[in-house]
Amino acid sequence: MYKAVVIVKRRPTILDPEGKAVEQGARLLGFNNVSGTRIGKYIEFYVNSDDVEAVKKEIEEYAGKLLSNPIMEDFEYSFEKVEND
Amino acid sequence: MIKYGILVFPGSNCDHDAFYAVTKNMGNDAVFLWHKNTDLEDSDVIILPGGFSYGDYLRTGSIARFSPIMNSVIDFARKGGIVVGICNGFQILLEAGLLPGVMLKNESLKFICKDVYLKVENKNTIFTNSISKDVLKIPIAHAEGNYFTDEKTLNELIENNQIVFKYSSPQGEISEEFNPNGSLHNIAGLINKEGNVLGMMPHPERSCEPLLGNTDGSFIFESIQKSLTTVRG
Numbered sequence: 091m092y093k094a095v096v097i098v099k100r101r102p103t104i105l106d107p108e109g110k111a112v113e114q115g116a117r118l119l120g121f122n123n124v125s126g127t128r129i130g131k132y133i134e135f136y137v138n139s140d141d142v143e144a145v146k147k148e149i150e151e152y153a154g155k156l157l158s159n160p161i162m163e164d165f166e167y168s169f170e171k172v173e174n175d
Numbered sequence: 176m177i178k179y180g181i182l183v184f185p186g187s188n189c190d191h192d193a194f195y196a197v198t199k200n201m202g203n204d205a206v207f208l209w210h211k212n213t214d215l216e217d218s219d220v221i222i223l224p225g226g227f228s229y230g231d232y233l234r235t236g237s238i239a240r241f242s243p244i245m246n247s248v249i250d251f252a253r254k255g256g257i258v259v260g261i262c263n264g265f266q267i268l269l270e271a272g273l274l275p276g277v278m279l280k281n282e283s284l285k286f287i288c289k290d291v292y293l294k295v296e297n298k299n300t301i302f303t304n305s306i307s308k309d310v311l312k313i314p315i316a317h318a319e320g321n322y323f324t325d326e327k328t329l330n331e332l333i334e335n336n337q338i339v340f341k342y343s344s345p346q347g348e349i350s351e352e353f354n355p356n357g358s359l360h361n362i363a364g365l366i367n368k369e370g371n372v373l374g375m376m377p378h379p380e381r382s383c384e385p386l387l388g389n390t391d392g393s394f395i396f397e398s399i400q401k402s403l404t405t406v407r408g
Contacts, residue, residue: 104323105357107284131233156241159234159270161277162323 092137092145094169098158099130133157137169145169177403179205180218182248182264184239189225189261189380196380197222201396210242220257220399221248223264225316225378235278235319236266245271257301257399258372262317265364265374274367274374275332276324281317282357288316290389291355293363293377294343297336300366301402302373302395310347311340311391313377315355315363320376322358332365340364340375 100106109128116124135152137145149167158165179197183190190207197203206216210228215221228239239245245267252258252273260268268274281287293311295303324332332338340363343349354361356376364375379392 105279105282105321107280107282111284156237157233159237159277161325162279 091172091174092139092142092169093172094135094137094145094149094167096133096135096149096153096157096165096167097130098133098153098163098165100128100163104162131157136172177203177219177400178217179203179220179222180208180215181205181222181224182210182244183207183224184210184226184228184242184267186228186230187224187226187263189263189378192378193222193224193261193380196383196392197396200383200390200393201400203396203400208244210239210244213243213247215244215247215251219403220259221251222380223248223258223260223267224380225262225264228263228267231263231266231319234270236263236268236270239263239267240270249273252367252372255369255371257403259302259395259399260372260374261378261380262315262320262376265376266319268372268374273372274365275328276322276365278319278376279321279323279357280319281321281355284318286316286318287320287355288314289355290314291363291377292343292345292347292353293340294347294349295339296341297339297366299336300339300370300373300398302366302398303339305398305401306394308391308394310343310345311394312345312389313379313382313392315377317356317376320356320358320363322362322376324359329359331368332362333360335368337365337368338362339366339373340377 113127341361382389382392
């Protein structure tokens with residue numbers, strides 16, 4: 091079994107009003123060196139397979155079809171083997 | 176009599192408004208279609224109503240898009256069936272790929288609920304052929320209505336006259352000042368290339384009842400009625 095982590099990011103060309111609002115908060119707190127705040131999503135899950143290629147395929151399909159929208163988002167992922175329990 | 180099929184997802188909250196508008200106000204027949212079913216029950220028109228389907232988790236409409244009923248709706252639309260997505264329904268149609276583009280959060284980050292004015296950009300569609308005015312007043316109620324698409328798709332939308340409604344002044348002037356949510360080119364509603372699928376952020380079903388003081392939404396249902404009765408002869 092593998093544990094996967096998918097990170098979904100808005101494309102750099104897509105406006106991120108949430109990131110902008112959070113950065114306003116950063117200014118209020120005095121973080122004057124902070125810039126370019128952008129909000130993404132962190133998603134973790136298990137894939138019940140021991141075949142690395144099958145695991146990759148499953149993650150990519152899940153991330154590409156449902157977890158991200160290719161029109162506005164990109165995703166990256168990592169995975170590691172974990173013990174079944 | 177025209178039969179509307181109104182989809183119901185967990186979290187839909189304009190399904191009963193749509194039902195009331197098409198039956199009580201417009202005199203049509205209607206059924207509710209639960210998202211777990213696949214039978215469209217011989218509906219002539221499918222409405223994807225507003226709300227917060229599946230809590231709008233992940234992205235608006237992203238989970239509803241994979242409901243069993245949506246496979247039937249996609250099939251129905253591909254065969255030329257008339258489909259209307261209102262607000263969250265529009266977002267679901269975008270996620271399903273029946274219409275191009277995505278909805279981003281409103282530029283202001285606020286949920287906006289108010290009447291807006293819409294310039295009717297194309298009156299030669301199934302959904303607009305009976306509109307006698309140039310500008311309609313219809314309410315919006317959304318947090319993610321900031322339409323976005325790439326330049327190539329935008330150009331196609333313009334070339335094919337697919338942009339049906341734009342946010343405007345009461346006189347029909349289109350500018351940033353009258354753009355409530357940051358939507359690209361003030362886009363409020365659009366159709367697919369084939370012209371049988373409409374998505375719009377404003378709520379026509381909320382402006383069909385004379386008692387509420389605004390019936391501009393009824394033009395859209397009248398247009399659908401005219402299109403269907405013309406086809407049937």
